[in-house]
Amino acid sequence: MVRWPPRAASGNPSAMSISEIYQLQKVSFKNIPTRNPDMKRCLDAAAAAAPHDMTVLILGENGTGKNLLAQAIHNSSPRAMGPYIALNCSAIADTLIESELFGHERGSFTSADRDRKGKFELANGGTLFLDEVGDLSPAAQAKMLRAVEYKQFERVGGEKTIKANIRIIAATNQDIFTQVETGTFRRDLFYRLKEVIIELPPLHSRKEDIPLLVEKFIEESNKKYNRTVLEISDEALEVLIKYHWPGNIRELRSVIKSAVVKEQGPALLPERIQIAGRRPPPRKAPPIFVEAEEEEDLSLAAYEKKHIGMVLGRTSGNKRKACQILKISRPTLDRKIELYGIEYPGRSSQRRRKKKPVPP
Ligand SMILES: Nc1ncnc2c1ncn2[C@@H]1O[C@H](COP(=O)(O)OP(=O)(O)O)[C@@H](O)[C@H]1O
Numbered sequence: 001m002v003r004w005p006p007r008a009a010s011g012n013p014s015a016m017s018i019s020e021i022y023q024l025q026k027v028s029f030k031n032i033p034t035r036n037p038d039m040k041r042c043l044d045a046a047a048a049a050a051p052h053d054m055t056v057l058i059l060g061e062n063g064t065g066k067n068l069l070a071q072a073i074h075n076s077s078p079r080a081m082g083p084y085i086a087l088n089c090s091a092i093a094d095t096l097i098e099s100e101l102f103g104h105e106r107g108s109f110t111s112a113d114r115d116r117k118g119k120f121e122l123a124n125g126g127t128l129f130l131d132e133v134g135d136l137s138p139a140a141q142a143k144m145l146r147a148v149e150y151k152q153f154e155r156v157g158g159e160k161t162i163k164a165n166i167r168i169i170a171a172t173n174q175d176i177f178t179q180v181e182t183g184t185f186r187r188d189l190f191y192r193l194k195e196v197i198i199e200l201p202p203l204h205s206r207k208e209d210i211p212l213l214v215e216k217f218i219e220e221s222n223k224k225y226n227r228t229v230l231e232i233s234d235e236a237l238e239v240l241i242k243y244h245w246p247g248n249i250r251e252l253r254s255v256i257k258s259a260v261v262k263e264q265g266p267a268l269l270p271e272r273i274q275i276a277g278r279r280p281p282p283r284k285a286p287p288i289f290v291e292a293e294e295e296e297d298l299s300l301a302a303y304e305k306k307h308i309g310m311v312l313g314r315t316s317g318n319k320r321k322a323c324q325i326l327k328i329s330r331p332t333l334d335r336k337i338e339l340y341g342i343e344y345p346g347r348s349s350q351r352r353r354k355k356k357p358v359p360p
Pocket residue numbers: 031032033060061062063064065066067068069213216249250253
């Protein structure tokens with residue numbers, strides 16, 4: 001059961017939009033179906049950690065479901081009735097991070113015209129989700145450390161030490177192990193954040209989950225766009241399974257959404273699937289009309305000859321277009337063609353030879 005409205009909304013109405021609140025209400029481990037053994041292990045670890053107040057660090061490429069998992073952990077924790085406050089650490093300027101995290105007192109800086117609670121305070125009684133934590137600057141990491149360790153802080157310009165009863169979940173798409181090794185991420189903060197560490201697999205390594213996810217996204221898109229697609233055709237599913245999904249589940253979701261919107265029939269057809277691998281191949285440039293060199297000639301003149309030949313090839317011998325592309329005048333182009341003996345479509349060596357004066 002989720003209290004309505006959740007405390008985050010009453011504490012700070014701008015903290016969550018209504019759609020985010022609805023989404024948060026629905027997310028549980030049941031919403032993350034999987035047949036993949038690695039993913040199952042991730043979900044088991046998350047479910048085991050959920051009831052306890054341990055920090056959880058979720059790793060994984062963009063779009064692998066880090067936010068979703070963080071919400072599922074919160075929703076199955078004893079804090080589920082409390083606020084869930086998310087902070088995207090990469091989106092905050094260094095100058096604002098302290099006020100964003102810990103709040104400020106009125107008058108503490110020029111634009112501080114009233115007291116304001118920070119995310120640590122807003123999350124009191126619930127969960128604070130630190131998204132993209134690997135993007136925090138060294139200065140911001142230092143400020144974060146004490147608050148994460150002791151769950152206490154002061155507002156900017158404030159004297160009073162405030163204690164927050166929070167559980168912290170963090171996520172990053174960065175290679176945090178290397179960041180710790182190279183010193184770009186503080187080791188002490190890393191240890192605080194990773195009491196449990198969960199690394200979500202990319203979608204290309206859990207392709208057995210594609211049919212489950214597709215089914216979910218078809219259902220979701222049918223509702224949203226008032227469509228009646230019943231299933232995906234075998235051919236379309238094959239296309240999805242062959243693709244490598246650099247944008248992971250986020251990309252799959254948007255591909256299915258746009259396919260459902262376009263589909264008029266009961267089954268999604270392969271031609272509705274628009275993914276990078278299915279874009280028409282780029283047009284090949286016509287062959288370069290230059291004679292092959294015996295030995296590689298790296299002079300500027302040789303390069304110019306090849307380049308002009310290539311442009312004339314691409315314009316199918318149209319000199320006017322070639323001049324526009326090369327940004328040179330027609331007499332200059334003609335002079336260079338003669339100088340370098342450039343062959344181009346419509347001007348064969350045969351024709352040139354014919355033009356030569358015939359000896360008496
Ligand atoms: N198991 C899943 N089932 C349904 N949708 C999912 C699942 N995992 C991720 N998504 C969707 O994919 C998108 C990206 O997920 P998100 O949690 O924001 O990823 P990340 O934080 O790793 O970038 C979101 O729209 C999310 O709802």
